[in-house]
Amino acid sequence: AxxxxxxxxxxxxxxxxxxxxxxxxxxxxxxxxxxxxxxxxxxxxxxxxxxxxxxxxxxxxxxxxxxxxxxxxxxxxxxxxxxxxxxxxxxxxxxxxxxxxxxxxxxxxxxxxxxxxxxxxxxxxxxxxxxxxxxxxxxxxxxxxxxxxxxxxxxxxxxxxxxxxxxxxxxxxxxxxxxxxxxxxxxxxxxxxxxxxxxxxxxxxxFLERNLYEVTIVAEGGDPRVLEGVAGVERVTVEGGPRYVLRVRCKIAAINDLVKALMGTGARIHRVEYDEISPLFEP
CATH class of the missing domain: 3.40.50.300 (P-loop containing nucleotide triphosphate hydrolases)
Structure with missing residues (x-):
């Protein structure tokens, strides 16, 4: 490079x-x-x-x-x-x-x-x-x-x-x-x-706390619509099913709340992924 x-x-x-x-x-x-x-x-x-x-x-x-x-x-x-x-x-x-x-x-x-x-x-x-x-x-x-x-x-x-x-x-x-x-x-x-x-x-x-992250959650069961009501969440996209992929754009402080809210509806969480410093690379 x-x-x-x-x-x-x-x-x-x-x-x-x-x-x-x-x-x-x-x-x-x-x-x-x-x-x-x-x-x-x-x-x-x-x-x-x-x-x-x-x-x-x-x-x-x-x-x-x-x-x-x-x-x-x-x-x-x-x-x-x-x-x-x-x-x-x-x-x-x-x-x-x-x-x-x-x-x-x-x-x-x-x-x-x-x-x-x-x-x-x-x-x-x-x-x-x-x-x-x-x-x-x-x-x-x-x-x-x-x-x-x-x-x-x-x-x-x-x-x-x-x-x-x-x-x-x-x-x-x-x-x-x-x-x-x-x-x-x-x-x-x-x-x-x-x-x-x-x-x-x-x-x-x-800087990282006030910017948004792209978070991927792989889960099954429960009701992913509950995430739309979590504070700090800007966008939720659901792909597939019954084992589905959630793509969420939110603040870092909201990530734990996302997982708790989803598990509260009976969902089984398989994986949560996000890049801890990705907002630094956005213009």
């Missing part, structure tokens, strides 16, 4: 969210200076320098990719990370400590290569690169998928500590729960452009 427009981030956390193909990864790679130069039009400035021309600035940029880099997959993991640390001007001896924190002690053995690791372990190696970049001023984390919860907590704690030192952190995520954990401002991307900027978790929550 392409990214077109203006994006700025200073100290603190900025979270990028958007549908697939909205330009999130492209934007992160643009900031990191890893896109093919022919694809870059316009101006990119990181710490006052152009990462496509002023290569010294890359020492201060740390990137954890969503899809682990494969160029070093056939070399011993520990050796690759020690080289990475040295190139960043960091202490290569810190590698063993970071691997141990991430539960990757087995990767210290010289026979272990990234090509033989699971996707989750490869993602942890990307996190290791972040944690080895202790002098970086810009931290870019492209998604938290593939990471177990202890690792998610570890990397988020690390990044929060870096923001307290004045670093700029940009994180891509699809998970609503990560928005609250990360805090900071939220930049919503759609079709390669910035759709809206929400400055805080409180502002985000208020």
């Amino acid at each position: 392409a990214f077109e427009g203006r994006f700025e981030a200073e100290g603190g956390v900025t979270v990028l969210i958007g549908p697939n193909g909205s330009g999130k990864t492209t934007l992160v790679h643009l900031i990191a200076g890893v896109l093919t130069i022919a694809r870059v039009k316009g101006r990119v400035s990181v710490l006052g320098a152009n990462p496509y021309r002023d290569h010294w600035v890359k020492k201060y940029i740390a990137l954890a990719r969503q899809h682990p880099n494969t160029f070093d997959a056939f070399y011993p993991v520990r050796s690759v990370l020690r080289l990475y640390a040295a190139l960043k001007g960091e202490d290569p001896d810190a590698v063993d400590e970071v691997l141990e924190k991430l539960g990757l002690s087995s990767c210290m053995h010289p026979s272990i290569k990234a090509v033989n690791l699971s996707f989750g372990m490869k993602r942890k190696l990307e996190v290791a690169k972040l944690m080895l970049s202790r002098s970086a001023r810009v931290f870019l984390l492209d998604e938290l998928i593939g990471l177990d919860q202890p690792t998610v907590r570890l990397v988020l704690d690390f990044l929060r500590a870096k923001t307290e030192e004045g670093a700029c952190v940009v994180v891509v995520t699809h998970e609503p729960r990560h928005l609250q954990l990360l805090g900071g401002r939220v930049v919503v991307l759609k079709s390669g452009k910035v759709l809206r900027v929400v400055e805080s978790w409180r502002e985000l929550r208020e």
Whole structure:
């Protein structure tokens, strides 16, 4: 996907969210200076320098990719990370400590290569690169998928500590729960452009509470007409039967009331589905 427009981030956390193909990864790679130069039009400035021309600035940029880099997959993991640390001007001896924190002690053995690791372990190696970049001023984390919860907590704690030192952190995520954990401002991307900027978790929550959701309920029995009288409901559509699909447009506060009202008529609920952050992507 392409990214077109203006994006700025200073100290603190900025979270990028958007549908697939909205330009999130492209934007992160643009900031990191890893896109093919022919694809870059316009101006990119990181710490006052152009990462496509002023290569010294890359020492201060740390990137954890969503899809682990494969160029070093056939070399011993520990050796690759020690080289990475040295190139960043960091202490290569810190590698063993970071691997141990991430539960990757087995990767210290010289026979272990990234090509033989699971996707989750490869993602942890990307996190290791972040944690080895202790002098970086810009931290870019492209998604938290593939990471177990202890690792998610570890990397988020690390990044929060870096923001307290004045670093700029940009994180891509699809998970609503990560928005609250990360805090900071939220930049919503759609079709390669910035759709809206929400400055805080409180502002985000208020935005979601006052907007409408598309809710799908699969049920059987009962009387779905009862939903038309629930406060906060704008539209109810019924499809099929005796097992039917309800498509409801309503506020998030009304969803529990919908289920209770339907069950009160004797309905059996099979499934309730809605996207917790879908209103953010509407114009």
